Amino acid sequence: MVENRPWLTAFSHGVLILGVLAVAFPLYVTFIASTLTLEQIMQVPMQLTPGDQFVENYSQVLTAGSTKGSKAAASSMLFNSLVMALVIPLGKMAISVISAFAIVYFRFPLRMFFFWMIFVTLMLPVEVRIIPTFKVIADLGLLNTYAGLTVPLIASATATFLFRQFFMTIPDELAEAARVDGASPMRFFWDVLLPLSKTTMAALFVIQFIYGWNQYLWPLLITTDESMYTTVIGIKRMIVGSDSANEWNLIMATAILAMLPPALVVMLMQKWFVKGLVETEK
Amino acid sequence: MEKRVVFRSAWLPYALVAPQIAITIVFFFWPAVQAVWYSFQLQDAFGLKSQFVGLQNFANLFRDGNYVDSFKVTALFSVLVAFFGIAISLMLATMADRVLRGAMAYKTLLIWPYAVAPAIAGVLWAFLFAPSIGIVTYVLKGWGVDWNWILKGDQAMVLIVVASVWKQISYNFLFFLAGLQSVPRSLIEAAAIDGASPLRRFWTIVFPLLSPTTFFLLVVNIVYAFFDTFGVIDATTQGGPGQSTQILVYKVYHDGVKAADLGSSSAQSVILMFIVIALTVVQFRFVERKVQY
Numbered sequence: 001m002v003e004n005r006p007w008l009t010a011f012s013h014g015v016l017i018l019g020v021l022a023v024a025f026p027l028y029v030t031f032i033a034s035t036l037t038l039e040q041i042m043q044v045p046m047q048l049t050p051g052d053q054f055v056e057n058y059s060q061v062l063t064a065g066s067t068k069g070s071k072a073a074a075s076s077m078l079f080n081s082l083v084m085a086l087v088i089p090l091g092k093m094a095i096s097v098i099s100a101f102a103i104v105y106f107r108f109p110l111r112m113f114f115f116w117m118i119f120v121t122l123m124l125p126v127e128v129r130i131i132p133t134f135k136v137i138a139d140l141g142l143l144n145t146y147a148g149l150t151v152p153l154i155a156s157a158t159a160t161f162l163f164r165q166f167f168m169t170i171p172d173e174l175a176e177a178a179r180v181d182g183a184s185p186m187r188f189f190w191d192v193l194l195p196l197s198k199t200t201m202a203a204l205f206v207i208q209f210i211y212g213w214n215q216y217l218w219p220l221l222i223t224t225d226e227s228m229y230t231t232v233i234g235i236k237r238m239i240v241g242s243d244s245a246n247e248w249n250l251i252m253a254t255a256i257l258a259m260l261p262p263a264l265v266v267m268l269m270q271k272w273f274v275k276g277l278v279e280t281e282k
Numbered sequence: 283m284e285k286r287v288v289f290r291s292a293w294l295p296y297a298l299v300a301p302q303i304a305i306t307i308v309f310f311f312w313p314a315v316q317a318v319w320y321s322f323q324l325q326d327a328f329g330l331k332s333q334f335v336g337l338q339n340f341a342n343l344f345r346d347g348n349y350v351d352s353f354k355v356t357a358l359f360s361v362l363v364a365f366f367g368i369a370i371s372l373m374l375a376t377m378a379d380r381v382l383r384g385a386m387a388y389k390t391l392l393i394w395p396y397a398v399a400p401a402i403a404g405v406l407w408a409f410l411f412a413p414s415i416g417i418v419t420y421v422l423k424g425w426g427v428d429w430n431w432i433l434k435g436d437q438a439m440v441l442i443v444v445a446s447v448w449k450q451i452s453y454n455f456l457f458f459l460a461g462l463q464s465v466p467r468s469l470i471e472a473a474a475i476d477g478a479s480p481l482r483r484f485w486t487i488v489f490p491l492l493s494p495t496t497f498f499l500l501v502v503n504i505v506y507a508f509f510d511t512f513g514v515i516d517a518t519t520q521g522g523p524g525q526s527t528q529i530l531v532y533k534v535y536h537d538g539v540k541a542a543d544l545g546s547s548s549a550q551s552v553i554l555m556f557i558v559i560a561l562t563v564v565q566f567r568f569v570e571r572k573v574q575y
Contacts, residue, residue: 023392026403029410098302099302102294121310128558131539136309136313152309155302175288210396214399232513266394270389
């Protein structure tokens, strides 16, 4: 702060509090709705204090699911989401870190060609190749499988670039010393490069965890079996019609369960999250 | 930039890039090539036969009023999302940069919507705005507004813009906050000593210095509105009522998956690909040059 202007400071706090409230309001209403009976929600206006159905609603969605639309239990959907949120970041890091290692630390024919091939994938998001990618998955027999849900999403230019950028900042002397000592390339990779990449990996993991957990279009296309639904898809499938036809109390309880893990990751790993967000966009 | 020290091996580098290249070819290049191929084909109603029709699918698209409307809807939607998303988060970031007490708490409370999936953001706001039971609807009714986004196109647009902006604010906020913290204090102090008011300092010093961040966020927000908001729309309006919220991506999905019109959907995919390529090029040119006043 440059100068003391009490009114302006008060105004700043006012704007920020308003912003926080606007951001939190939908979440608050969602939570309240998840503790009410359906009849209570249907009363206009809905009450804005917690009800007493917390245990009933949550245990119903976790064990049995809703009675309309999708009948998948939230526990199995949460597990599927978790598989996506873990396999995608780990797979992505694994294939990206080795390809970045090859591109930075080796000279070989077609090196730049491979680099550009990876780069171009930035320009082909799932959304623009929906039908043909679906056909590829169908032809490979990967519909309704974990492999189909995760493998196509683990190739990514951003992760490769991030590792490449980081490797560029590592002093040449380290590789030189390793060579003088007679270490093989893979030895250098395991014992020097990987330990140094820990912070980059942590940051990338947080971002990609959220990316994997929140996938929508992809699981929507390739899961038709309720046992393979992810949480986000399950919520969408629980909405069967207009306002009064839906079991909003159960939908909202599932929504809270779906938001909790990524929100916790963002809040608890805030430092890594901010670092990952800023660096992957460079 | 190149490394001075390199390792030598005839096969190792190929083995190392192989997994990523294999996945890229199978799931990126091959489908993209097929999309281009299908876009030149016309299939019969049963999908049994197809014939090469050149640019026919593209010509049909641009003669089709629905497709042109979808372009307009997308343009309006992305402008609204980018404008409100950037304006609101710039305001919040400027305030958060000013206050000393509680800055960290505000930041933590403002960033978590980033973790919410677009489809869930859509569901939450659709519930608040639900025509018969929504709380916001109830308040609006008290003000004399007849709210029903299921029937009224412009209200459906408001709903998806609100849900999309709400989800994106945290992202923009973090980038603006980082940008603001790198504005040199000495410049602000010099202006303050010369008697410039806080508002004047913001528009003449801070805002121009933030122009690279703003431009970057503009591109990112447009990309977000074009593609990532698919979940918001599918979970709420599904392009309706009529076609009033059918953005380009949703139309590709609708025509390809629900209407099973392969040729037209692929032609739309190809057009979208060109849009993504253009946006990516703009973004990278900017990263290299760092627009600065």
